[in-house]
Amino acid sequence: MIIEDWESTDLSLLETLDHVLNRGLVIAGEVTISVADIDLIYLGLNVMVSSVETAHKVLRKRQTK
Amino acid sequence: MKLYLYCLLEGIAQLDQLPQGISNAPVRLLPIDDLAVLVSDVDKDAVAVTRETALAHAAVVRSVLDRTTPLPFRFGTLVSEEQLRSYLSTRKPALENNLRLVRGCVEMGVKIIWSISNNDPHEQQLSDEKQGAGARFLEEKRREILGDERRSAQATEISGWLHESIGELIRDEHVAVRPSEKLVLTAAHLVERNKIRQYREKIAEARASRPDLHFLMSGPWPPYTFANIELEFKTRFGVS
Numbered sequence: 001m002i003i004e005d006w007e008s009t010d011l012s013l014l015e016t017l018d019h020v021l022n023r024g025l026v027i028a029g030e031v032t033i034s035v036a037d038i039d040l041i042y043l044g045l046n047v048m049v050s051s052v053e054t055a056h057k058v059l060r061k062r063q064t065k
Numbered sequence: 066m067k068l069y070l071y072c073l074l075e076g077i078a079q080l081d082q083l084p085q086g087i088s089n090a091p092v093r094l095l096p097i098d099d100l101a102v103l104v105s106d107v108d109k110d111a112v113a114v115t116r117e118t119a120l121a122h123a124a125v126v127r128s129v130l131d132r133t134t135p136l137p138f139r140f141g142t143l144v145s146e147e148q149l150r151s152y153l154s155t156r157k158p159a160l161e162n163n164l165r166l167v168r169g170c171v172e173m174g175v176k177i178i179w180s181i182s183n184n185d186p187h188e189q190q191l192s193d194e195k196q197g198a199g200a201r202f203l204e205e206k207r208r209e210i211l212g213d214e215r216r217s218a219q220a221t222e223i224s225g226w227l228h229e230s231i232g233e234l235i236r237d238e239h240v241a242v243r244p245s246e247k248l249v250l251t252a253a254h255l256v257e258r259n260k261i262r263q264y265r266e267k268i269a270e271a272r273a274s275r276p277d278l279h280f281l282m283s284g285p286w287p288p289y290t291f292a293n294i295e296l297e298f299k300t301r302f303g304v305s
Contacts, residue, residue, distance in 0.1 A: 013116070015174065015283045016123045021114070023289035024139035025073065027152050 068095070068149055069112065070142040071103040071125040072135035072287065075164050084128050087118045092125050095146075097153050100160070103129070104149075112141045126287045134167045136160065136292040163292060170236055170255045171285035173264060177223060177249040178279040179216075217242075220249045223278070227252065230271040234264045239290050249278065253290035261285060 069087060074094075083092040083103070090105035103125055112118055119140060126137045144152070153160065196204065220243045227250070228238070237255040244251055256264045265282075272280045 012283070013120075017119050019286060019289040020119050020122050020126075020137070020140040022139075023292065024137040025070075025142070025292045026139050027070075027142055027144055027148065 066106055066108055067110075067143045068102075068104040068146055069107045070138040070144065070149065071105075071122060072129065072137045073153075073160065073164070074101045074103065074129060074133055074135050075099070075161075075168075077101050077129070077133055080129065080132075084124050085121065086125050087112060087121045095149075097150060098157075100153060102149065102153075103135075107143065109143070112143065114140070130171065130285070130287055134164075134170055135287055136163055136167065137287050137289050139293075166237060167255060167288040167291055170257050170288060171261065172288040172290055173254045173256050173261070173284035174282065174286065175227070175250075175252045175254065175268065176281040177227070177252075178281065179247055179249060180277055180279045223275075224250050224252075227271060231264060231267045234260045234267060237291060255288060255291050256285075258285075 069090070071086065071092065077094065078096065078101070080094050080103075083094075086092040086105035088107070090107055092103055092105050095102045095104050122140050126135060129135050224240055224242045228240075231254065235254040235256055238252060240250055240252045242250045254264070268280070268282060272278075
């Protein structure tokens with residue numbers, strides 16, 4: 001699988017999130033993000049390619065609780 | 066009122082037609098000494114992580130990439146103007162070093178994923194032999210350990226091969242070998258703008274020579290990965 005047109009893919013969103021959330025200049029103690037009203041489940045690419053099956057298991061467990 | 070920070074710039078005194086920032090807030094250029102910071106004035110204590118806010122942050126940083134190479138701030142950086150001035154004042158030498166490192170460059174990303182099974186058929190054959198439950202368990206564990214070691218060695222070899230393929234075209238790199246089970250590596254390369262075409266060609270050649278691997282390429286990006294390496298270390302470990 002080769003992503004040529006990166007901007008038009010869902011992976012571009014994941015890559016963008018990976019960059020803006022995990023990298024960049026940090027002023028100590030001044031990065032404050034809210035997850036209270038989060039409307040996006042962020043799965044980094046690393047997680048996505050390795051743990052789709054794990055995610056399914058977690059979801060199934062939650063549904064059975 | 067606080068400042069939401071997008072990126073740090075050098076050599077820019079004025080910018081026109083900036084995109085809207087997070088939550089549609091106007092974006093302005095705040096000059097501080099010989100540097101400048103793209104900021105929005107916000108009346109919040111935290112920024113919600115949503116698709117819109119994250120993409121807005123990325124869009125503002127990216128908007129200046131045609132004119133200069135910024136040092137992006139991480140999403141969610143909210144400070145007072147006094148805190149920002151203090152940060153720039155105390156970190157100025159390191160920030161200038163980082164600006165010098167990324168000047169004229171963009172970040173390109175490569176992820177390599179295993180695409181074929183690395184299971185050894187001889188190993189598999191062993192498990193098919195009749196064994197007791199305990200022996201099968203131990204055999205399974207042995208195979209896991211051997212397989213893991215083999216994959217780590219292969220990943221290290223692939224990382225070296227990739228570096229040899231594009232090393233002369235990059236100014237710097239940040240590589241994580243086997244960051245997860247199915248990833249061979251993730252790499253961020255700092256590439257001079259006039260070498261992007263050559264870089265892509267080299268990556269394409271490398272990709273063609275290894276059909277056993279999947280390549281995911283991205284970029285050009287503002288140099289998020291290279292903005293903070295030294296500074297983050299100092300911040301985290303209290304080294305000044």
